[in-house]
Amino acid sequence: MAVVWEELEQYQPIVLRLLANSIEKGRVAHAYLFEGQRGTGKKEVSVLFAKSLFCFNRVEYKPCNECINCRRIDSRNHPDVHWIEPDGQSIKKGQIEALQEEFSKTGVESNQKLYVINHADKMTTNAANSLLKFLEEPYRGTTAILLTEQYHRMLTTIISRCQVLSFQPLPPTVLANYLKEQQIPLHLALLAAHVTNNREEAIELSRDDWFAEARKIVLQLYEALNKNNLQALFVIHEKWIPHFQDKQQIDIGLDLLLYLYKDLLYLQLGQLENIIYRDRMNDLQQWALTCSQKRIIQNMSTVLQAKARLNTNMNVQLLMEQLILNLKEGRTFV
Numbered sequence: 112m113a114v115v116w117e118e119l120e121q122y123q124p125i126v127l128r129l130l131a132n133s134i135e136k137g138r139v140a141h142a143y144l145f146e147g148q149r150g151t152g153k154k155e156v157s158v159l160f161a162k163s164l165f166c167f168n169r170v171e172y173k174p175c176n177e178c179i180n181c182r183r184i185d186s187r188n189h190p191d192v193h194w195i196e197p198d199g200q201s202i203k204k205g206q207i208e209a210l211q212e213e214f215s216k217t218g219v220e221s222n223q224k225l226y227v228i229n230h231a232d233k234m235t236t237n238a239a240n241s242l243l244k245f246l247e248e249p250y251r252g253t254t255a256i257l258l259t260e261q262y263h264r265m266l267t268t269i270i271s272r273c274q275v276l277s278f279q280p281l282p283p284t285v286l287a288n289y290l291k292e293q294q295i296p297l298h299l300a301l302l303a304a305h306v307t308n309n310r311e312e313a314i315e316l317s318r319d320d321w322f323a324e325a326r327k328i329v330l331q332l333y334e335a336l337n338k339n340n341l342q343a344l345f346v347i348h349e350k351w352i353p354h355f356q357d358k359q360q361i362d363i364g365l366d367l368l369l370y371l372y373k374d375l376l377y378l379q380l381g382q383l384e385n386i387i388y389r390d391r392m393n394d395l396q397q398w399a400l401t402c403s404q405k406r407i408i409q410n411m412s413t414v415l416q417a418k419a420r421l422n423t424n425m426n427v428q429l430l431m432e433q434l435i436l437n438l439k440e441g442r443t444f445v
C-alpha cells in the first residue's frame with residue numbers, strides 16, 4: 112500500500128511541512144538535497160513529493176494515491192519521473208549525460224519533469240561536474256532531488272545549489288508505535304526501537320528469534336548478578352558467550368543491559384513513560400528497591416566502558432568476566 116502524507120509526517124514533520132508549503136505556494140525549488148541516515152524516509156518522501164507534483168486530483172498538497180500518475184510513480188513507470196541509482200559502486204558520468212539528454216526534450220506528458228538521484232554522494236567527479244552544469248542551468252519545469260546518507264561527501268558546489276532538507280533519526284516512541292502497527296509485540300518493539308532508529312533494521316531485529324533470546328539472556332544475567340558472582344559467571348559462560356558471537360551482537364547485548372539500568376533509574380525518578388522493559392514492571396520495582404541511584408549510574412558507566420573496550424582487541428570472555436565483577440562490586444574498569 113502506498114505511504115500517505117500523514118504517515119510520513121509523524122516521522123519527518125519539518126521536512127514535510129516545508130515541502131507542503133512549497134507546493135501550496137507554487138514555489139518548488141529547482142533542486143533539493145535530502146540528507147539523513149538510512150531508514151529516515153528520504154526515498155518515501157521523494158515518492159510522495161513526486162506524486163504531489165504530478166497527481167491529477169491533488170487536494171491542497173496531498174496526492175490522491177489513486178490516479179494514473181500516482182500509480183505510475185509508485186511503480187516507477189512515469190515517463191517524466193526519472194530515478195538514478197548507483198551503477199555498481201558509483202554513479203557514472205554517462206548516467207548523468209543520459210539524464211540530461213532525456214531532459215533536453217520537453218516533458219512527455221506535461222512540461223514538468225523530475226529526477227531523483229539516490230546515493231548522490233556516489234557520483235564520480237566527472238558525473239558530479241556534469242550534474243553541476245545541469246543544476247546551474249536547469250530546464251524550465253525541472254526538479255531535482257538528490258538523496259544522501261553521507262552529506263560530508265557531497266561537493267560544496269552542489270550543496271550550494273540545492274535546498275538542503277535534513278531528515279532526523281526517528282524518535283524511539285514513534286518507531287515503537289510503527290513496529291506495534293506491524294504486529295510486533297510491545298516489549299520487543301520498544302527494545303528494538305532503542306537499539307536502532309532505522310525502520311527496516313528495527314523490523315528485522317524484532318522479528319528475529321535471536322533478539323528475543325538476547326533479551327531473555329540479559330534479564331537472566333541481571334537476576335544472576337543480584338544473587339552472586341558465580342551465578343552471573345555461569346550465565347556469561349553458558350548463555351551469553353554462545354549467544355552473542357560477534358562484536359556487533361555483543362554491542363547489542365550490552366545496550367540491552369544498559370537499558371535495564373536506565374529503566375531502574377527512570378523508575379526511581381518516577382519517569383514511568385520512559386521504561387523499556389515494561390512487561391517486567393514487578394521485577395523492576397523489586398530491583399529498584401535494592402540499589403541506589405548512585406550505584407545505578409555507576410553501573411551504567413561501567414557498561415559504557417565495556418562497550419568502548421569492544422573496539423579494542425580485548426578478549427571477549429575476559430571483558431565480560433571483568434564487567435560482571437565490576438558491576439557486582441560497583442567498580443569501574445581500570
Ligand SMILES: [Zn+2]
Nearest residue numbers: 166175178181
Ligand atoms: Zn493522484
